[in-house]
Amino acid sequence: MRGSLRLKKSPQHLLKQKAFRMSSIIERLSVADYLQAERASELKHEFHEGEVAVMVGGSLRHAKIITNLVNVFSDLLTEQDADVLSQALRVRVDAVDLYTYPDVIIVCGSPVLEDDHNDTLMNPTVIIEVLSPSTEAYDRGQKFGYYRQIPSLREYVLVAQHQPAIDHFLRNENEDWVIRNGCERIDQVLKLQTLELQIPLRRIYHKIDFQH
Numbered sequence: 135m136r137g138s139l140r141l142k143k144s145p146q147h148l149l150k151q152k153a154f155r156m157s158s159i160i161e162r163l164s165v166a167d168y169l170q171a172e173r174a175s176e177l178k179h180e181f182h183e184g185e186v187a188v189m190v191g192g193s194l195r196h197a198k199i200i201t202n203l204v205n206v207f208s209d210l211l212t213e214q215d216a217d218v219l220s221q222a223l224r225v226r227v228d229a230v231d232l233y234t235y236p237d238v239i240i241v242c243g244s245p246v247l248e249d250d251h252n253d254t255l256m257n258p259t260v261i262i263e264v265l266s267p268s269t270e271a272y273d274r275g276q277k278f279g280y281y282r283q284i285p286s287l288r289e290y291v292l293v294a295q296h297q298p299a300i301d302h303f304l305r306n307e308n309e310d311w312v313i314r315n316g317c318e319r320i321d322q323v324l325k326l327q328t329l330e331l332q333i334p335l336r337r338i339y340h341k342i343d344f345q346h
Contacts, residue, residue, distance in 0.1 A: 163184060165231070169254075172224075172233075173251065177189070181231075181232065181234075182233075182234075182280075183230070183231045184231075189235055193266070195296075196264050199338065200220065200221065202341075203237075203264075203338060204238060205337075206333055206338065207333075211240070214329065215242060216240055216242045216259070216329060217240070217241055217245070218239070219238070219239040219240070219241065221237050221238070222235075223235070223254075224254045224255070225284075227280050227283055229283035229284075230280050230283055233254065234277070236258070236263060237264045238262035238263075238264075239260070240258070241255065241258055241286075243257075256286075257286035258284060260287070260289045260329070261281055261290050262290075262292075263290075263291070263292055263293070264293045264295055265292055265293065273292060274292065278290060278303070282305075282311055287305065288305050289303065289326055290302075290311075291303070291326075298319060298335050298339050298344070299316070299318050300317040302314040302317070302325075302326075314327075321336070322334075322335050
């Protein structure tokens with residue numbers, strides 16, 4: 135692949151180095167070396183065009199919001215041909231040679247997986263990211279630009295964790311991305327058009343204390 139190098143150390147050794155921030159590059163790897171190392175690693179790493187970076191863990195509030203999202207979608211999707219998946223599953227953005235782990239994924243219909251390992255999804259329908267101070271600019275900007283190149287993706291949702299606020303982006307019938315009306319109050323409802331779902335913010339922020 136473009137930019138891959140012959141390794142002087144094993145892929146597993148490179149990924150076992152001490153933790154790096156999201157922007158920190160460990161070393162350039164081929165896709166094959168990245169996947170080999172990632173499948174043996176205890177940490178998650180994002181891969182983009184040969185560059186690998188550690189996915190830093192989130193806060194308790196961040197984790198609780200992700201759990202709330204998975205729980206509410208699990209309840210609401212029981213009658214639909216769709217599944218909600220957690221950040222344990224990797225997503226590949228083929229157009230930009232990116233492997234990453236969205237916080238919450240919804241896939242409609244049958245999942246398309248990259249290979250027989252069944253651990254890399256190719257066709258997410260909705261991606262949800264819970265914002266953190268260290269990743270918010272990336273999630274709103276460059277990463278959203280990457281996600282927009284996934285043909286199957288129809289909606290992108292950004293969930294704040296320090297206040298009840300949600301930004302919602304939709305790919306319309308002209309294949310243009312537009313922002314829907316945002317939610318900024320706990321009594322509002324997030325409406326996902328693709329799935330025809332309405333999700334009260336109170337469920338997304340269940341048991342979240344914004345004072346601490």
